[in-house]
Amino acid sequence: MMRRLGPGKLVIASHNRGKIPEIAELLGPHGIEAVSAIDLDLPEPEEIGTTFVDNAMLKARAAADLSGLPAIADDSGICVDALSGRPGIYSARWAERTIDLPPDAAPGEAKVERDFRFAMQRVHDEVLAQGPEASRDAHFICALAVCWPEDGQCEVFEGRVDGLLVWPPRGDRGFGYDPMFQPIGYDQTFGEMEPGAKHAMSHRADAFRKLVAALIDTPSLP
Ligand code: IMP
Numbered sequence: 042m043m044r045r046l047g048p049g050k051l052v053i054a055s056h057n058r059g060k061i062p063e064i065a066e067l068l069g070p071h072g073i074e075a076v077s078a079i080d081l082d083l084p085e086p087e088e089i090g091t092t093f094v095d096n097a098m099l100k101a102r103a104a105a106d107l108s109g110l111p112a113i114a115d116d117s118g119i120c121v122d123a124l125s126g127r128p129g130i131y132s133a134r135w136a137e138r139t140i141d142l143p144p145d146a147a148p149g150e151a152k153v154e155r156d157f158r159f160a161m162q163r164v165h166d167e168v169l170a171q172g173p174e175a176s177r178d179a180h181f182i183c184a185l186a187v188c189w190p191e192d193g194q195c196e197v198f199e200g201r202v203d204g205l206l207v208w209p210p211r212g213d214r215g216f217g218y219d220p221m222f223q224p225i226g227y228d229q230t231f232g233e234m235e236p237g238a239k240h241a242m243s244h245r246a247d248a249f250r251k252l253v254a255a256l257i258d259t260p261s262l263p
Pocket of ligand 1: 119132181216218243
């Protein structure tokens with residue numbers, strides 16, 4: 042039988058200031074007290090996996106081992122049909138750009154920052170380069186992994202939300218690619234929606250529902 046996640050402390054194995062409050066908000070109603078990898082000053086492991094599931098497990102495992110507490114990690118991203126699923130697991134990396142340094146900077150010194158206007162522009166440009174008929178279909182994927190410290194157990198759940206890419210981006214809520222993603226059946230982008238509305242139907246909410254059903258909800262009696 043799958044182990045249950047009881048009330049108590051759980052580490053959110055993320056350094057992403059957009060995701061931490063989203064995950065904490067989902068956990069709160071279940072009596073789970075979230076502390077983040079930032080609060081505990083845990084290092085960020087390198088995401089060397091080749092799938093969302095691999096990367097989520099790798100982050101949750103590292104945080105559980107280092108903190109001695111159960112840990113939850115999310116690996117997520119946007120997959121664009123016209124780009125054969127890219128940027129996918131590289132969604133955060135598409136936003137990285139090297140900043141110009143002052144002329145007196147030490148040789149080899151480089152500063153990298155994440156800029157999602159730049160990443161959204163890249164997605165848009167690459168889709169346009171596929172021609173006017175290119176599909177605007179896209180989806181977000183979220184893999185949520187929970188790992189326990191004692192015995193190496195890990196459970197993973199995957200969620201998805203389908204939508205269309207819009208241009209120009211709309212809205213200044215949310216984070217990442219939210220302003221260019223309009224979920225199917227809605228006329229607002231994730232960047233325009235009330236946070237509560239997004240959190241109720243996002244890829245993260247979908248994965249989270251599966252996690253709650255498997256690890257938190259009281260199982261029904263036979
Ligand atoms: P990760 O931290 O490596 O999982 O990076 C995931 C990246 O995917 C984020 O930095 C965002 O760019 C993108 N992403 C994941 N979930 C969302 C979302 O809900 N809205 C917008 N962008 C997202």
